[in-house]
Amino acid sequence: MSRLKYSTQRRILIFAFLIIPITLLVTFSYLPLANLFYYSTTSWNGLSKVKEFIGVDNYVRLFTDPKYFEVFKVSLYYLVGSFIQLGVALYFATVLSFKVKAKNFFKGAIFFPYLINGVAIALIFRVFFQSGGTLDSVLELIGLGNLSQQWLLDTKINNIALAGVSVWRYMGFNFIIFLGAMQSIGSEIYEAADIDGANKWQKFRYIILPSIRRIIELNLILSISGAIAVFDIPYIMLHGSNGTGTFVIQTVNMAFETGKLGLASSMAVVLLFIVVFVTIIQRVYFAIKKED
Amino acid sequence: MYKIKNGILIGIKYITLILGAIVAIIPLVVVFMASFKTKAEFASSNKLDLPESFLNIENYKTAFTGGKMVLGFVNTSIILVVALFGTIIIGTLVAYVLSRFEFKLSKILMILFLFATLIPSVTTQVATFQIVESLGLFNSRLAPIMIYMGTDIISIYIFIQFMGSISVSLDESAMLEGASYFTIYRKIIMPLLKPAIVTVVIIRGITMYNDFYTPFLYMPSADLPVVSTSLFRFVGPFGAQWEIICAGIIITIIPTLIIFFLLQKYIYNGFTQGSVK
Numbered sequence: 001m002s003r004l005k006y007s008t009q010r011r012i013l014i015f016a017f018l019i020i021p022i023t024l025l026v027t028f029s030y031l032p033l034a035n036l037f038y039y040s041t042t043s044w045n046g047l048s049k050v051k052e053f054i055g056v057d058n059y060v061r062l063f064t065d066p067k068y069f070e071v072f073k074v075s076l077y078y079l080v081g082s083f084i085q086l087g088v089a090l091y092f093a094t095v096l097s098f099k100v101k102a103k104n105f106f107k108g109a110i111f112f113p114y115l116i117n118g119v120a121i122a123l124i125f126r127v128f129f130q131s132g133g134t135l136d137s138v139l140e141l142i143g144l145g146n147l148s149q150q151w152l153l154d155t156k157i158n159n160i161a162l163a164g165v166s167v168w169r170y171m172g173f174n175f176i177i178f179l180g181a182m183q184s185i186g187s188e189i190y191e192a193a194d195i196d197g198a199n200k201w202q203k204f205r206y207i208i209l210p211s212i213r214r215i216i217e218l219n220l221i222l223s224i225s226g227a228i229a230v231f232d233i234p235y236i237m238l239h240g241s242n243g244t245g246t247f248v249i250q251t252v253n254m255a256f257e258t259g260k261l262g263l264a265s266s267m268a269v270v271l272l273f274i275v276v277f278v279t280i281i282q283r284v285y286f287a288i289k290k291e292d
Numbered sequence: 293m294y295k296i297k298n299g300i301l302i303g304i305k306y307i308t309l310i311l312g313a314i315v316a317i318i319p320l321v322v323v324f325m326a327s328f329k330t331k332a333e334f335a336s337s338n339k340l341d342l343p344e345s346f347l348n349i350e351n352y353k354t355a356f357t358g359g360k361m362v363l364g365f366v367n368t369s370i371i372l373v374v375a376l377f378g379t380i381i382i383g384t385l386v387a388y389v390l391s392r393f394e395f396k397l398s399k400i401l402m403i404l405f406l407f408a409t410l411i412p413s414v415t416t417q418v419a420t421f422q423i424v425e426s427l428g429l430f431n432s433r434l435a436p437i438m439i440y441m442g443t444d445i446i447s448i449y450i451f452i453q454f455m456g457s458i459s460v461s462l463d464e465s466a467m468l469e470g471a472s473y474f475t476i477y478r479k480i481i482m483p484l485l486k487p488a489i490v491t492v493v494i495i496r497g498i499t500m501y502n503d504f505y506t507p508f509l510y511m512p513s514a515d516l517p518v519v520s521t522s523l524f525r526f527v528g529p530f531g532a533q534w535e536i537i538c539a540g541i542i543i544t545i546i547p548t549l550i551i552f553f554l555l556q557k558y559i560y561n562g563f564t565q566g567s568v569k
Contacts, residue, residue, distance in 0.1 A: 004472070006467070006473070009472060009473050009474075010393060010395075010473065013389070013393075013473045013474065014389055014393060014395060017385040017386070017388065017389045018385070018386065018389055018401070020382065020385075021382045021385060021386045021448075022401070024382070024438070024441055024442035025404065025405065025408060025442065025445075027423060027427075027438075027442060028420060028423070028438070028439055028442030028443050029408040029411060029416075029442070029443060029445075030404075030408070031419075031423055032416040032417075032419035032420040032423060033411060033416055033419070035419035035422065035423070036415075036416055036418060036419040039418070039419060046422075088312075091308070092308075092309070092312055095305055095308070095309065096309075100305070100309070101306075104556075105313070106309050106312070106313055107560075108552070108556065109312070109313040109316045109317055110312055110313065110316055111560070112316065112549075112552060113316055115498055115502075115548050115552060115559075116502070116545055116548060117501065117502045117504075117519065117520055117523070117544050117545065117548065118502055118503075118504050118520070119504050119520045119521075119523045119524045119544070120523060120541045120544045120545055123523065123526075123527070123537055123540075123541050124319050124320065124323050124541055125319065126534075127319075127322065127323055127326065127339075127534060127537075127538065128319045128322070130534075132339070133322075133339055134318060134319055134322040134339050134340075136339075137322075137338050137339040137340045138318065138340070140338075141340065168315070168316070168319070172316075173563065176560055176563050176564060177563065177564060179564075180560070180561075180563075180564030181564075200301065225412070229412050229414055229415075231414055231505070232504055232505065236504065236524065248414055248415070251415070251418070252417070252418075255418045255421075256421075256509075261418060264418050265418050265419065268415040268416065268418050268419075271412065271415045272411065272412065272415050272416070275410070275412045275415075276410050276411075279410050
């Protein structure tokens with residue numbers, strides 16, 4: 001091949017190197033996307049040969065019946081949870097970016113939950129929230145035994161419990177990202193601050209916070225689309241029952257259990273638009289920021 | 293005065309760190325202890341009590357044999373190895389072509405790849421399902437393998453980022469010696485991409501090992517469990533036998549824990565680099 005002219009080589013290479021990746025991209029990203037839009041205009045049940053075209057009926061149904069959007073309330077729990085999660089992650093990252101004994105242990109303990117299999121996490125927290133389970137035992141140990149209740153059944157608290165699981169699972173990720181960003185701050189800046197007699201809070205406020213602001217903002221926006229697309233924890237733990245169903249769970253059940261694939265597709269399209277919209281705002285926002 | 297205040301701050305620092313570590317670890321420790329308890333013991337003992345004997349491995353035996361976990365590990369390993377190999381080849385090929393050659397469609401292709409990252413895959417599964425079925429991939433290991441390879445744009449993105457730090461003058465001097473483009477890719481680019489390959493293997497490997505949704509949807513056959521789905525199916529037959537489920541949970545976590553201890557540094561770096569866009 002080295003005897004071929006570079007221009008000929010180039011053309012062969014571009015074609016040979018890209019043909020498989022592009023085929024995969026089209027097959028598993030763009031074709032499903034196109035089909036999703038198509039299915040959303042039909043009353044298809046996912047099995048029959050005919051896909052009857054019904055125009056925007058699915059969308060009309062979706063937007064006129066409030067029950068389909070009620071589940072977004074559940075997302076609010078996760079959204080609040082992720083704000084707490086970011087705050088706690090920021091705190092631990094700041095603390096561990098300075099000199100601390102047993103630093104590696106704390107770092108590992110805080111980060112490790114993020115690496116655990118989602119099914120394992122769901123089951124670990126079934127044990128955790130069982131009556132007489134981990135949480136009840138701990139409460140009893142510290143003399144708060146009377147707080148014990150049906151953590152996963154009571155609709156007043158089960159979404160808070162599940163959002164808590166989500167915080168437990170994902171906090172380590174934000175933590176490690178923040179820590180990584182903080183460690184790229186040069187030590188000479190801290191030394192200069194020491195000379196000026198800055199205290200810990202001032203160092204955080206005037207050195208750390210400004211230099212990792214972008215990453216914090218990015219994580220904030222990511223947590224919005226994350227909260228909207230919550231799926232596996234409530235699905236595996238409770239199958240979305242007892243008022244813990246999210247929009248994604250509702251969509252999946254609609255498609256694969258009740259066989260309303262057309263309607264489910266229109267719901268997926270709505271979700272897609274929300275997520276893409278949030279992302280575009282993020283990109284535009286950061287593009288403007290960059291110019292400043 | 294300053295000393296007292298400083299002492300209090302240090303105290304608060306360590307108390308919060310220890311609390312944080314306890315909250316992170318307790319749910320796991322309880323499951324670990326429960327996995328050594330007998331059925332009667334699990335029912336009667338406090339969750340925070342140690343098991344009577346850490347040598348009681350009956351639950352592990354049951355979990356391994358009755359829960360199809362061995363088969364799960366075999367299937368997960370096959371999927372992981374093939375999909376990671378494919379991801380690396382595809383990602384490096386695309387990154388090489390898109391960052392080294394400018395041609396008519398290169399800009400458009402770049403946009404097409406990047407836009408695909410915006411599509412939340414969990415929403416398009418409704419339609420992906422039909423495609424997987426029509427390709428005859430349903431209920432085969434090829435389904436998750438193809439999906440992981442086909443939708444893994446993050447890796448392509450990481451490789452493209454990394455290509456930017458490999459000087460073009462290396463390519464040029466190789467061309468002066470008459471090396472073909474393929475030789476350049478194979479002998480110069482690939483070896484230099486090693487750190488990026490490590491990052492991709494870690495990030496994607498962990499994601500694939502932990503993924504539940506894809507195998508659950510596309511390999512529902514009871515004879516085709518992966519680690520996630522075999523653990524998921526524990527809940528049915530072992531409905532009330534939480535001590536066995538706990539053993540299953542620990543079996544699932546052990547490989548992750550070993551990898552974490554061995555590759556800690558790479559894992560931290562991998563996630564830090566992989567996320568900074």
